[in-house]
Amino acid sequence: MADDVDSPSSSEVEGTEDRYFYLSDQEDDIAENVLQDLEDGQQEDCSWSVSSVITKESLLAAQKVDLRKVMELLALSEHNARTLLIHYRWDVERVFELLEQKGKDRLFSEAGLTIVENKMIDLSSCCDPFTCSICFEEVSPTAVTEMDCGHYYCNECWTEHFIVKINDGQSRRIRCMAPKCNAICDEAIVRSLVSTRHPDIADRFERFLLESYIEDNNKVKWCPSVPHCGNAIRVVGDIYCELECICGKQFCFSCLSEAHSPCSCIMWERWKKKCHDESETVN
Amino acid sequence: MLDTSRVQKELAEGNRDTETSGVSIALHDGADLTHLSGTITGPVGTPYEGGVFVIDIRLPSGYPFEPPKMQFVTRVWHPNISSQNGAICLDILKDQWSPALTLKTALLSLQALLSAPAPDDPQDAVVAQQYLRDYQKFVGTARHWTETFAKSASVGMDEKVKKLVEMGFPEDAVRAVLEATKGDENMALEKLCSG
Numbered sequence: 001m002a003d004d005v006d007s008p009s010s011s012e013v014e015g016t017e018d019r020y021f022y023l024s025d026q027e028d029d030i031a032e033n034v035l036q037d038l039e040d041g042q043q044e045d046c047s048w049s050v051s052s053v054i055t056k057e058s059l060l061a062a063q064k065v066d067l068r069k070v071m072e073l074l075a076l077s078e079h080n081a082r083t084l085l086i087h088y089r090w091d092v093e094r095v096f097e098l099l100e101q102k103g104k105d106r107l108f109s110e111a112g113l114t115i116v117e118n119k120m121i122d123l124s125s126c127c128d129p130f131t132c133s134i135c136f137e138e139v140s141p142t143a144v145t146e147m148d149c150g151h152y153y154c155n156e157c158w159t160e161h162f163i164v165k166i167n168d169g170q171s172r173r174i175r176c177m178a179p180k181c182n183a184i185c186d187e188a189i190v191r192s193l194v195s196t197r198h199p200d201i202a203d204r205f206e207r208f209l210l211e212s213y214i215e216d217n218n219k220v221k222w223c224p225s226v227p228h229c230g231n232a233i234r235v236v237g238d239i240y241c242e243l244e245c246i247c248g249k250q251f252c253f254s255c256l257s258e259a260h261s262p263c264s265c266i267m268w269e270r271w272k273k274k275c276h277d278e279s280e281t282v283n
Numbered sequence: 284m285l286d287t288s289r290v291q292k293e294l295a296e297g298n299r300d301t302e303t304s305g306v307s308i309a310l311h312d313g314a315d316l317t318h319l320s321g322t323i324t325g326p327v328g329t330p331y332e333g334g335v336f337v338i339d340i341r342l343p344s345g346y347p348f349e350p351p352k353m354q355f356v357t358r359v360w361h362p363n364i365s366s367q368n369g370a371i372c373l374d375i376l377k378d379q380w381s382p383a384l385t386l387k388t389a390l391l392s393l394q395a396l397l398s399a400p401a402p403d404d405p406q407d408a409v410v411a412q413q414y415l416r417d418y419q420k421f422v423g424t425a426r427h428w429t430e431t432f433a434k435s436a437s438v439g440m441d442e443k444v445k446k447l448v449e450m451g452f453p454e455d456a457v458r459a460v461l462e463a464t465k466g467d468e469n470m471a472l473e474k475l476c477s478g
């Protein structure tokens with residue numbers, strides 16, 4: 001058994017799924033970008049990939065950097081940029097790649113982004129009371145909100161809808177209320193309507209949006225320290241690497257267990273299971 | 284909090300064209316707005332034709348922002364409806380629900396489901412298997428179940444029986460008479476009294 005675990009040479013590892021010694025050509029470029037993006041993050045240079053710590057305080061800033069890139073390139077509002085990035089798992093490079101391959105329209109529609117250039121009706125100019133098709137109540141046009149997709153309902157109904165979705169843990173993608181409409185609701189509208197009635201739920205919404213940057217992101221993970229130090233780690237390059245958080249926790253980015261090089265994640269897991277099973281039989 | 288005003292409006296609106304739509308909605312027991320009862324007629328040209336299907340409707344407190352809970356009370360042989368307990372597999376009653384849909388549109392969707400089963404996403408695996416492997420047999424069973432459980436004479440039969448039994452008549456006699464009068468309670472009562 002020990003043979004399986006004891007240090008394999010690099011030639012043995014090559015060609016397997018565990019690419020420990022992989023070196024990217026563009027590593028220097030990537031490293032530079034990261035340094036620019038995350039001036040406040042501490043840099044940790046593994047020999048095959050680059051990682052940086054995102055502290056609680058810099059989480060918002062790190063997210064904003066990615067949002068801004070997409071907002072600028074595609075001339076999008078923050079909310080639409082976020083919808084796009086959540087869908088594409090915060091992979092800005094991938095968004096740009098897909099923009100080349102598929103074009104703007106498909107990129108947007110696949111992420112549930114609908115931008116209506118000409119709105120169906122001008123709510124502010126019509127003065128008749130309007131009947132909301134959800135609560136069936138007559139409401140003044142000033143108490144009605146229209147989403148980007150062109151669907152409009154009364155503010156009371158929108159608020160209720162948002163609260164149900166936030167409580168249900170679906171903050172990242174609150175869909176429009178219209179049947180079969182896949183448009184994602186504008187976060188600025190969600191924020192303003194919910195906060196007037198339930199500031200506590202609005203806070204929760206904000207927190208969910210922030211955490212999406214880590215949880216919907218393949219290249220960023222929470223530090224596995226217990227109790228949690230509050231930091232996240234971002235890796236550029238190979239995700240099979242070992243690193244150390246500023247809290248002192250050393251771990252494998254891929255499987256989040258303690259550092260186990262040169263053993264692969266799968267082998268490490270088997271080894272741990274074997275040790276566990278053996279200690280069970282001894283007892 | 285349940286939007287009671289919307290539910291009341293839905294009840295009024297939902298029954299406006301029952302004749303043509305083939306669906307109706309009523310309160311289950313008079314006072315409780317969270318417990319309703321719907322009916323749909325079996326679509327023409329399907330094994331459900333001629334049947335009337337009763338659906339139990341429960342409204343969660345978040346309705347219409349949360350979907351209504353619907354379940355067939357009338358037993359029905361259909362791949363997407365449990366032959367055991369009437370549970371329904373339909374996307375708009377789950378994640379595809381929209382607050383802009385109504386009880387009436389949901390019942391109409393159930394009616395459409397009777398016309399167009401989706402055996403690839405079954406609720407009842409046994410029925411779905413039969414549907415895919417032996418369609419003729421499926422049609423036969425579905426038609427037989429419609430005849431047995433969903434024809435007007437049998438709709439609410441158990442409740443009618445219970446009512447008459449509570450009035451003091453023996454259950455065997457009640458069932459026989461109700462059968463003979465094709466489920467007409469008043470005629471059955473008359474016969475039971477006279478005879």
Ligand SMILES: [Zn+2]
Pocket residue numbers: 132133134135136137153154155156157158
């Ligand atoms: Zn409304």
Ligand SMILES: [Zn+2]
Pocket residue numbers: 147149150151176177178181182183
């Ligand atoms: Zn919409």
Ligand SMILES: [Zn+2]
Pocket residue numbers: 223224225229230231245246247248249
């Ligand atoms: Zn840490």
Ligand SMILES: [Zn+2]
Pocket residue numbers: 252253254255256257260264265268
């Ligand atoms: Zn690992």
